[in-house]
Amino acid sequence: MLSKRIIPCLDVKDGRTVKGVNFVDLRDAGDPVELAWQYSQQGADELVFLDIAATHEKRKTTLDMVKAVARQVNIPFTIGGGISELKDAEALLNAGADKISINSAAVRRPELINELANAFGVQFVVLAVDTKHLPQGDFVHLNGGRIPTEIQTQHWIKEAESRGAGEILLTSMDKDGTKSGFDNILLKEINDMVTIPVIASGGAGNEQDFIDVFQKSDVDAALAASVFHYGEILIPKLKALLKQNNIAVRI
Amino acid sequence: MIGIVNYGAGNIFSLTSALERLNIQYGMINQESDFDLYEKIIIPGVGHAGAAMQKLTESGLVPAIKALKKPVLGICVGMQLITSYSEEGDSNLLDIIPLKTLRFKEEISHKVPHMGWNQIYPENDSPIFSKIAPGTYFYFVHSYFIEFNPKFTAATCNYGIKFSAGIQKDNFYAVQFHPEKSGEAGEQLLKNFANL
Numbered sequence: 001m002l003s004k005r006i007i008p009c010l011d012v013k014d015g016r017t018v019k020g021v022n023f024v025d026l027r028d029a030g031d032p033v034e035l036a037w038q039y040s041q042q043g044a045d046e047l048v049f050l051d052i053a054a055t056h057e058k059r060k061t062t063l064d065m066v067k068a069v070a071r072q073v074n075i076p077f078t079i080g081g082g083i084s085e086l087k088d089a090e091a092l093l094n095a096g097a098d099k100i101s102i103n104s105a106a107v108r109r110p111e112l113i114n115e116l117a118n119a120f121g122v123q124f125v126v127l128a129v130d131t132k133h134l135p136q137g138d139f140v141h142l143n144g145g146r147i148p149t150e151i152q153t154q155h156w157i158k159e160a161e162s163r164g165a166g167e168i169l170l171t172s173m174d175k176d177g178t179k180s181g182f183d184n185i186l187l188k189e190i191n192d193m194v195t196i197p198v199i200a201s202g203g204a205g206n207e208q209d210f211i212d213v214f215q216k217s218d219v220d221a222a223l224a225a226s227v228f229h230y231g232e233i234l235i236p237k238l239k240a241l242l243k244q245n246n247i248a249v250r251i
Numbered sequence: 252m253i254g255i256v257n258y259g260a261g262n263i264f265s266l267t268s269a270l271e272r273l274n275i276q277y278g279m280i281n282q283e284s285d286f287d288l289y290e291k292i293i294i295p296g297v298g299h300a301g302a303a304m305q306k307l308t309e310s311g312l313v314p315a316i317k318a319l320k321k322p323v324l325g326i327c328v329g330m331q332l333i334t335s336y337s338e339e340g341d342s343n344l345l346d347i348i349p350l351k352t353l354r355f356k357e358e359i360s361h362k363v364p365h366m367g368w369n370q371i372y373p374e375n376d377s378p379i380f381s382k383i384a385p386g387t388y389f390y391f392v393h394s395y396f397i398e399f400n401p402k403f404t405a406a407t408c409n410y411g412i413k414f415s416a417g418i419q420k421d422n423f424y425a426v427q428f429h430p431e432k433s434g435e436a437g438e439q440l441l442k443n444f445a446n447l
Contacts, residue, residue: 002410003368003388040434045368071268076390076432096264098392098432121298123364123392166364195362220367250368250388 003250004214004242005045005221006235007199008228010035012081013053015065032065036073039228042235045250047077048101048169048223054082063095070096078126084109089116093124101126101169104142107149107156110163117164122196127165129157131186132173138186145173153186154193161194168194169223172202179205179227187217199223207233207241214247253445254280254289258310260328261297269431273438275445283315291321291444294425296328300352300395301340303328317347322447324379325425330418331395333425339395348403348420352395361411364394369408371416371428377405379424379443380417387436389416389428397427 010017016030036047049069051062059082066079079092080101089100106112106127116125130141131153138153157168170190172183182203191198197220200213204224210233213222227233239249253270255263257279270277277293280286294316296303307313316323325333332344337352344352355363368388373380389408396414399407405424406417417426424444430437 001370002365003370005367067264070265071271074269074272074432074434074438076392076429093262094264096262096268098265122394123366167366196364197362197366220362 001248003045003248004219005199006043006210006238006249007046007048007221007223008039008044008235009048009050009201009223009225010229011050011052011225012062012065013051014058015061018052033068033072036069036077039235040073040075043239043251044075044235046075046221047073049077049079050101051079051081059088059091063091066092066095066097080126080128084112086115086119089120089124093120099124099126099167101128103128103130106160107140107142107151110159113160113163113165117166122164122166125165126167126169126199127157127160128169128171129153129160130171130173133186141173145176154190157190157194161196165196167197167199169199169201175203176201178203181205181209182213182217182222184213184216187213187219191217191219197221204233207238210238211242211245211247214242215245252289253277253291253293254285256280256292256294256307256310256312256316256329258303258307258312260303260306261295263295265429266293266295266326266431269438269441273441273445275441280312283312286315286319286321289321291447292316292319292323293444294323294325294329294332296326296330296332298328299339300328300331300337300344301342304332304342304344307332307345313345317345320422322444323423324444325423326431327393327427327429330425330427331397333418333423334397337395347423348418348425350397350400350403350415350418352397354395355410355412364392365396365410366392368433369410369416369428371406371408373406373417374404375402375419377417377419377424378447379419379426379440380406381443382439383436383443389426389430389433389436391416391428393427
């Protein structure tokens with residue numbers, strides 16, 4: 001049976017991991033390769049690296065980091081941040097990234113999704129969507145939730161799927177950082193609407209939140225950052241709990 | 252030493268990295284005479300099977316591949332190329348193993364592409380699945396699958412339908428999943444192939 005995936009997300013800047021990593025036995029908490037290797041040993045199914053300060057000048061540093069991760073790590077990984085052109089994506093593919101995630105560049109120019117899917121296949125293209133609930137409905141936001149758009153989240157995701165997105169990474173800005181659980185209602189609505197995999201993001205605070213998101217929304221994967229980095233949730237224990245709750249996981 | 256058929260269908264950095272981690276020596280096959288340099292051959296591939304077949308044909312390496320008596324391992328689209336035919340682009344393929352590559356029918360209960368970790372069940376005692384237990388998870392990313400066949404299937408997987416996660420005929424082996432991305436289980440499979 002296809003297993004549900006557990007995905008730690010790492011923020012990187014200038015090729016180094018930043019913020020909130022607090023493993024006990026790390027020699028270098030800023031080394032993305034060591035962190036990625038640790039997570040793969042703990043049973044993470046996949047990794048997401050978010051380049052939070054991506055610029056053209058620093059592209060080479062990011063590529064070197066991607067290569068170093070691909071050399072050492074035996075599970076798939078996605079890299080996002082600052083990808084707005086085909087050549088950015090191609091360089092990341094050749095450096096060993098399994099997938100790329102795009103966000104605001106696709107909102108600004110939706111054809112980018114078609115171009116990436118045609119050039120590298122739908123499996124390579126993850127569409128990241130930051131969404132916030134407003135009185136009129138759910139709306140796409142840019143710049144980490146700071147800038148609202150007039151694009152309805154549901155419409156955007158359907159459009160992105162038809163343009164060739166291979167997977168949706170949906171972050172609820174209402175839940176992000178609250179540790180109050182994933183937005184299971186919205187995630188179920190989105191998951192029922194598309195025929196591509198959906199990754200839940202935003203709100204993970206404890207193990208029960210992961211059990212709930214899989215049971216209530218049936219998404220394909222759940223992503224979190226700080227709860228893993230600070231060791232508040234240990235992946236082997238989380239997976240054992242998921243299994244006890246009859247959720248298919250790779251152990 | 253393993254030779255990797257270098258015909259331009261997809262990125263092979265992850266594959267060569269996995270071989271390096273396992274201390275398995277490898278080189279690239281760019282022309283027919285290169286086949287003599289290696290004891291075993293890997294045919295990688297991602298993307299569109301029809302497009303990959305066209306690139307392989309243009310490389311001029313097809314007759315030499317079909318004549319190989321050394322162990323050969325096809326990975327992902329490299330696996331599909333070893334079959335007779337793919338529904339993807341209605342393409343005729345190498346026809347080394349007489350099976351068909353079919354598309355997952357889109358149903359809302361089973362998303363396409365089949366992406367993520369799924370369990371495999373070895374069949375027919377194929378040596379590349381040595382020391383790999385039934386139910387072991389491997390990493391898959393594909394929209395087309397190779398039909399189950401009692402004779403040639405080396406491992407099965409279920410995704411709405413039972414299909415071939417691995418196939419074998421004589422010296423030709425192939426797997427649908429990505430061993431280079433499948434953790435320790437994938438490394439075991441690559442070691443099994445290297446040790447054939």
